[in-house]
Amino acid sequence: MDATRQTQHEPRTTTVVSGDVRLAVFEYGDPTAETILLVHGWPDTHAVWDAVVPLLAENFHVVTYDTRGHGASPLPGPKELFTLELLGDDAIAVARAVSPDRPVHLVAHDWGSIQLWQVVCRPSATEWFASFTSISGPNIDQAAIWLRGLAKRPTPRNLATLARQAASSSYIYFFLTPRLPEALLPKVGPRLWPRLFKATEGIDAPQPAATFTDDMVAGVRLYRANMLRSVLRPNPQRSTVPLQLVVNSKDIAMTPAMFADAADWTVDLTRVDLDRGHWLPVTDPQLVADLVTSYVLSRGGNDA
Template identity: 40%
Template sequence: MNATRVATADVELSLQVSGPDDGPLALLVHGFPDNRRVWDRVVDDLERDHRVASYDVRGAGESSAPASRAGYKVSRLIDDLIAVLEQVAPDGRPVHLVGHDWGSIQLWGAVMRESTDARLRGRLASFTSISGPGVDLYAHFFRQGIRRRRFGTVGRQLLHSWYVGAFQLPVVPEVVIKRLGGRIRAGLEKQQQLPDSHWDDDTFRSDARHGLNLYRVNRPTFRRSTTAVPVQLIVPTKDAFLIPAVYDDIETFAPDLRRLDVVANHWIVQTQPHVVSDAVRAFVEDIERR
């Protein structure tokens, strides 16, 4: 496994690449409050026959953090993605994206811009989304739910995402994470049944504090664009933070869509890594045969 640093306009990203040079190229992007090690078990399987890249997003793991809160906007995360693409596929080779949680949310931002951003056009072979609808897709769920009078469904999701509102409070979330980060981490590990968690107290506290800004600066644009990039949804049906109904209308944004519902919790990438790697492998094979 080769580790390297990727410089962007305002941060340095820690990137790891492994697997055969001639295998299909998969790029894995983690979410909150994780770092790239959340993918370790998936990488161990995929790297047998795929070229696999994963990186710590800005503010997480061994990557540096931007100087201001605005540095966590999805547009900046997409700039980082493009810098990584230039590093792992300088010849323009199409890449198969895989994202979990905020990794998936930011990749939805990239996929929805693929046809209009020259830096991305033709470079995204496919996208596997796990537990992370894009910001606009998430807003669409609430708008359509209210319009269709599905108040029970909307209410259930609001209960699942109570923390999003709490994260908007100034200072308080940072103080709670600093003082109780160890307990929060241990509670998540127990609740989510995470085996041999990749978290440690210091990394968890730092990554979580920085990641709060993702929730504070990113708002829906209410664009109704579509993408031609093939998309695979892996939906954990026991996700503590997202109900499966959130994804019901996503084909209006991504017509080339397949969906796999799995009895699993939010961190399926750790609890059932082979389900994830098998689904990614099968999807990539189908796309490569087209």
């Protein structure tokens, strides 16, 4: 491996301040190239993208960061510090810092996608974001409206769909229970997680971050700050940013039916349906890199 290639794969670590949190940011590749910003979900850190980053950094300026309360971006405090609005502000702060002169291309997984839906629906979103590739993460306001629609039309098919999604989302009820997740996750989470990953994805789980147990517990605040509000008072909005939606048929958390109304979520939709599981950045990094590269080039990213 030559020195230039090796440098592209070694992060340049910086810190971006956003409100109450100092976000750990990691940059790879040529900083003058088109920027791709990768955002992780729960209970991950930026490391969930480790196999994807070198594939993209050959041609792009690639940026990852630990979201608030996770990894090297710790944030003690109440659930009110983890609202979708604040998480969206974080994404803008990072985009401004790493690419002040042109919009970045967003790529996100799981809660990374969920949190970015809030910001790409803002009227000013296109000032900072050129495209959004969402993997296994819905707009939770739109998802709540979809669930309400099924409940209002209780046909056998709709009730079956509701039951499947309720089963897939059963872990959310646990997270919303006061004090129980904080008591149990540190004890059983590190032992159960590798087994769950192996059972659902068919491969061994990646080495967890040193902060894994803390991240599991901290992430509970994401659910408590946002889920009930979205279910009880959904605020339907459409993204002003072009969207590539990646839907995985074997996803244990997000059933494909949840994305049936995805065309209503954005002004510009490209949908990709795959026969894959939830952790696509880990199980199929080359596929993720290929999808992102193709989409970024189609949206005007011409530095590759």
